Amino acid sequence: MTVLALVGFLLIAKRKETEPMLYGIFLFFYPLIYYFTHDSPRYRHPIDPLVVLLAVYGAARLAVRRKRGPANA
Secondary structure, three states: OHHHHHHHHHHHHHHOOOOHHHHHHHHHHHHHHHHHHOOOHHHHOOOHHHHHHHHHHHHHHHHHHHHHOOOOO
8 A cells, every 4th residue: 555655646746736745745744753752553544545545546547557558658
């Protein structure tokens, strides 16, 4: 999920479909505080919907690219 979420984030940033900084701040910097202060994975609960959305977007875009071929993506 994390790899697909990163792919989705990079594809959004590349295509400039939406403001990628908002996704990036929430996806990368929000959990950074909890990496140093908490040892339980409960901090991920608020960002799980974003991870799922970005992963689905990344998987869908990769599926479209694969279906069309690299020249038409």
